[in-house]
Amino acid sequence: MKEEIAKLLAKEIKEAKLNPEEIESMLEIPPSIDMGDFSLPCFRLAGKLRKNPVQIADELAGKIKKDKTIEKIEAKNGYLNFFVKKSNFADEILGKINKDYGKGKEKGKKELVMVEFSQANTHKAFHVGHIRGTSIGESISRILEFENAKVIRANYQGDTGMHVAKWLWCYLKYHKKEGLKEDEKWVAGIYVDAVKRLGENEKLQQEVEEINRKLEEGKDKALVELWKKTRKLCLEALEKVYKELNTHFDKYYFESEVEKRGKEIAQELVKKGIAKISEEAAIMDLEKYGLSVWVLLRKDGTVLYSAKDIALAYKKFEDFKLDRSLYMVADEQNLHMRQLLKTLELMKFPQAKKCRHISYALVRLPTGKMSSRTGDNILYSEFKEEMLDYAKKEIKKRWPKLKEKEIAERALKISIAAIKYAMLRQDSNKVLVFSKESAMSFEGDTGPYLQYSYARASSILKKSEKKPMSKIEAPEKLEEKEIELIKKIGDFPKIVEDASRNLNPSIIAHYSFELAQVFNEFYHNCPVIDSKQEEFRLKLVDSFRATLKNALYLLGIEVMEEM
Numbered sequence: 001m002k003e004e005i006a007k008l009l010a011k012e013i014k015e016a017k018l019n020p021e022e023i024e025s026m027l028e029i030p031p032s033i034d035m036g037d038f039s040l041p042c043f044r045l046a047g048k049l050r051k052n053p054v055q056i057a058d059e060l061a062g063k064i065k066k067d068k069t070i071e072k073i074e075a076k077n078g079y080l081n082f083f084v085k086k087s088n089f090a091d092e093i094l095g096k097i098n099k100d101y102g103k104g105k106e107k108g109k110k111e112l113v114m115v116e117f118s119q120a121n122t123h124k125a126f127h128v129g130h131i132r133g134t135s136i137g138e139s140i141s142r143i144l145e146f147e148n149a150k151v152i153r154a155n156y157q158g159d160t161g162m163h164v165a166k167w168l169w170c171y172l173k174y175h176k177k178e179g180l181k182e183d184e185k186w187v188a189g190i191y192v193d194a195v196k197r198l199g200e201n202e203k204l205q206q207e208v209e210e211i212n213r214k215l216e217e218g219k220d221k222a223l224v225e226l227w228k229k230t231r232k233l234c235l236e237a238l239e240k241v242y243k244e245l246n247t248h249f250d251k252y253y254f255e256s257e258v259e260k261r262g263k264e265i266a267q268e269l270v271k272k273g274i275a276k277i278s279e280e281a282a283i284m285d286l287e288k289y290g291l292s293v294w295v296l297l298r299k300d301g302t303v304l305y306s307a308k309d310i311a312l313a314y315k316k317f318e319d320f321k322l323d324r325s326l327y328m329v330a331d332e333q334n335l336h337m338r339q340l341l342k343t344l345e346l347m348k349f350p351q352a353k354k355c356r357h358i359s360y361a362l363v364r365l366p367t368g369k370m371s372s373r374t375g376d377n378i379l380y381s382e383f384k385e386e387m388l389d390y391a392k393k394e395i396k397k398r399w400p401k402l403k404e405k406e407i408a409e410r411a412l413k414i415s416i417a418a419i420k421y422a423m424l425r426q427d428s429n430k431v432l433v434f435s436k437e438s439a440m441s442f443e444g445d446t447g448p449y450l451q452y453s454y455a456r457a458s459s460i461l462k463k464s465e466k467k468p469m470s471k472i473e474a475p476e477k478l479e480e481k482e483i484e485l486i487k488k489i490g491d492f493p494k495i496v497e498d499a500s501r502n503l504n505p506s507i508i509a510h511y512s513f514e515l516a517q518v519f520n521e522f523y524h525n526c527p528v529i530d531s532k533q534e535e536f537r538l539k540l541v542d543s544f545r546a547t548l549k550n551a552l553y554l555l556g557i558e559v560m561e562e563m
Contacts, residue, residue: 001037001038001069001084001088001089001092002024002027002038003020003024004069005024005027005038005070005082006020006021006023006024006027007020008064008067008070009023009040009060009064010023012060012063012064013045013049013060015048015049016045016048016049017048018048023040026040026041026044027039027040028040028041029487029491030081033480033483033484035076035079035081036072036074036081036082036083037082037083037084037089037487038081038082038084039079039080039081039082040057040060040079040080040082041053041078041079042054042056042057042060042078042079042080043078052078053078054075054077054078056078056080057075057076057077057078057079057080058075060073060075060080061073061074061075061080068085068088069084069085069088069089070082070083070084070085071083071084071085071086086474086477086478086483086486087473087474087475087476087478088474089483089486089487089490090472090474090478090482090483090486091472091473091474093486093487093489093490093543094472094474094486094489094539094540094543095472097489097542097543097546097547098546099546099550101492101493101546101547101550102146102492102493102495102496102547102550102551103146103147103148103496104146104147104148104493104496104497104500105148106148107148110148110149110150111144111149111150111323111324112149112150112152112320112321112322112323112324113144113149113150113151113152113322113323113324113325113326114151114152114154114251114316114320114322114324114325114326115137115140115141115144115151115152115153115154115326115328116137116154116155116156116253116316116325116326116327116328117133117134117136117137117138117140117141117153117154117155117328118130118133118134118137118155118242118247118249118328119133119155119156119157119158119328119329120134120155120157120238121157121158121159121163121164122157122158122159122164122230122231122234122235122238123159123163123164123167123168123187123190123191123230123231123234124163124167124187124188124191125184125187125188125191125379125380126184126237126238126241126379126380126381127378127379127380127383128363128378128380128383128434129330129362129363130380131245131363131380131419131420131423132360132362132363132423132428132432133328133329133330133360134242134245134247135245135247135419135420135423135424135505135555135556136328136358136360136423136424136428136505137153137247137328138153138245138246138247138556139424139505139508139554139555139556140326140328140358140503140505141153142553142554142555142556143496143499143500143503143505143508143554144500146496146500146550146554147496147497147500152250152251152320152322153247153248153249153250153251154249154250154251154252154253154316155249155251155252155253156253156254156255156312157235157238157252157253157254157255158254158255158305159231159234159235159254159255159256160215160216160227160254160255160256160259161212161255161305162208162212163191164212164215164227165208165209165211165212165215166191166194166195166198166208167187167190167191167194167230168211168215168223168226168227168230169194169204169207169208169211170190170191170193170194170197171190171226171230172211172226173207174193174197175190175193180229180230180233182233182236182237184237184379184380184381185379185381185382187230187233187234187237188379194208209300209302211223212302213300213302215227216259216302216303241380244384244412244416245416245420245556246416246420246556246557246558247556251319253312253315253316255305255308257315258308258311258312258315259303259308259311261311261314261315262296262303262307262308262309262310262311263297263301263303263307265307265310265311265314266282266296266297266303266307266310267282267297269282269284269296269347270282274346274347275296278293279299280299281295281296281297281298281299282295282296282297282307283295283296284296284306284339284343284346286339286342286343289342291335291338291339291342292335292339294306294336294339294343296310306336306339306340309336309340310340310343310344310347313325313340313344313349313351313355314349317350317351317354322351322354323354324354324356325351325354325355325356326356326358326503327355327356327357327358328358328360329357329358329359329360330359330360330361330362331359331360331361331362331429332362334357334359337357337359338357340357341355341357358428358503359428359429360428360429361428361429361430361431361432362431362432363423363431363432363433363434364431364432364433364434366433366435383419384415384419386436387415387418387419387436387439387440388408388411388412388415390415390436390440391410391411391412391414391415391418391440392407392408392411394414394440394442395407395410395411395414395563398563410560410562410563413451413558413560414440414447414448414451414560414563415440416447416557416558417447417448417450417451417552417557417558418439418440418446418447418448419439419447420447420555420556420557421439421446421447421450421509421555421557422434422438422439422446422447424505424506424508424509424555425445425506425509425510425513426506427504427506428504428505428506445513447557448563449513449516450512450513450516450548450552450557451552451557451559451560451563452563453516453519453520453548454545454548454549454552454559454560455559455560455561455562455563456520456523457519457541457542457544457545457548458545458561458562459562460523460528460529460538460541461538461541461542461545463529464528464529464534464538466534466535466538467535467538468535468538468539468541468542469535469536469538469539472539473536474536475533475536479525479526481518481521481522481525481526482522482526482537482540484518484521484522485518485519485522485540485544486540488514488515488518489515489543489544489547491511492511492515492547492550492551495507495508495511495551496508496554499554505554505555508551508554508555509555511551512548512551512552512555515544515547515548515551516548519541519544519548522540522544528541
């Protein structure tokens with residue numbers, strides 16, 4: 001309908017030299033239903049038509065003829081307001097609802113995009129902070145796929161480097177008698193213990209550096225074997241986490257794969273004069289770009305993750321003919337990512353312009369910042385158990401007769417929804433202070449509230465003895481809350497488009513909450529079962545349900561038929 005109005009306007013303002021698509025982008029949704037369904041601000045046409053906006057609106061109101069879709073056209077204070085026939089409006093929107101509602105149209109060759117996210121290191125804790133990057137990356141992947149891109153989910157994991165050397169050193173020196181344990185808390189505890197001991201005695205760092213050199217050389221068979229065993233233990237634990245968070249990866253990259261090539265590239269950059277030697281270390285001097293110094297190789301010749309990241313960029317484009325390579329990396333690494341992208345540019349890396357960093361702020365507790373170095377964090381496993389216990393208690397209050405197995409399944413879905421929605425509803429550039437009590441609320445802007453709204457819609461459909469209207473024929477007169485819900489459902493395709501263009505899942509999250517609010521207002525004001533318009537309203541409920549399901553899918557959240 002918006003397209004039709006844009007076409008009508010294009011015919012009447014040819015002198016403005018705007019095509020229907022440009023005019024359509026200018027159309028707005030008025031804040032109140034009394035002001036129309038669509039509005040054209042004529043201020044933006046004043047310069048092109050060399051007329052006063054009020055005059056433009058008045059003239060257009062007199063020229064444009066009403067048709068079967070437009071009920072009234074009104075000029076007011078420089079705005080041209082269109083009132084559409086609500087029954088036609090309802091027919092058009094509700095007639096489009098299906099399982100693919102909101103999905104973008106295919107436009108020629110699919111764009112191939114790699115989204116690199118999560119990047120949890122082995123030999124460290126997977127804590128609450130990691131969930132945000134993982135959730136954002138999965139959501140962006142789903143949004144891009146929904147807009148018909150081909151997405152490769154990639155995970156670049158630090159399985160070598162100084163943090164691994166610290167862990168192996170601490171285990172061999174202080175924990176070897178304990179044996180290896182499949183316990184996330186135990187693994188994280190050894191790294192924290194290593195940092196603590198090294199902080200108390202700086203001379204011990206030399207022992208760690210020796211282990212790092214041996215690991216890089218790969219000649220110490222016992223050390224390499226221990227590394228392989230502990231690496232496998234950590235990776236298997238991470239896979240269980242990813243499954244619970246409803247994510248997966250198509251391609252895994254590891255620091256150990258690009259270590260050798262990273263070192264070679266750093267040496268090549270020195271030979272070409274792009275990098276230089278300073279105090280025996282290989283560096284990129286980026287001072288004149290306001291990006292400080294970027295160290296590629298330590299003075300002992302061991303490679304840093306900076307050089308590995310350059311090698312990774314090459315490997316990605318060697319493996320796949322990517323149109324875009326997106327890096328989901330926390331804002332603590334903003335400088336590092338700017339240094340990487342600038343170095344790729346200076347190296348004349350052919351695909352430098354196809355690489356983009358998407359930053360996200362960290363998660364903090366009400367008590368302050370989390371850190372895997374100090375142990376001042378909440379491990380994912382412990383955090384999940386807390387959330388599960390809380391969810392189980394809430395479920396038992398509402399449905400005391402449920403079996404334990406069903407309670408456990410529902411509790412997990414509710415807990416993951418609460419966690420992920422809390423991570424996604426806020427703009428990714430803002431620091432998130434996570435509150436368990438707020439996230440788990442069944443009321444307000446939360447994941448459980450959205451799941452509950454979906455379950456309520458499912459319950460209405462289940463209770464009714466009639467079926468939703470198959471051929472859409474909306475009543476001539478619609479209630480205000482019906483119109484509001486239809487309009488909100490109609491906004492979904494544009495919301496997905498905006499979220500894809502801006503690579504911002506919070507746009508979907510905000511919309512989901514607003515949609516659920518509008519539905520619940522409709523539900524309280526417009527009886528469905530046994531009403532005169534039962535079949536039409538059932539169709540409206542079913543359309544809401546389908547739209548919310550798709551929106552929550554894009555956030556990586558599972559819906560529930562019953563709560």
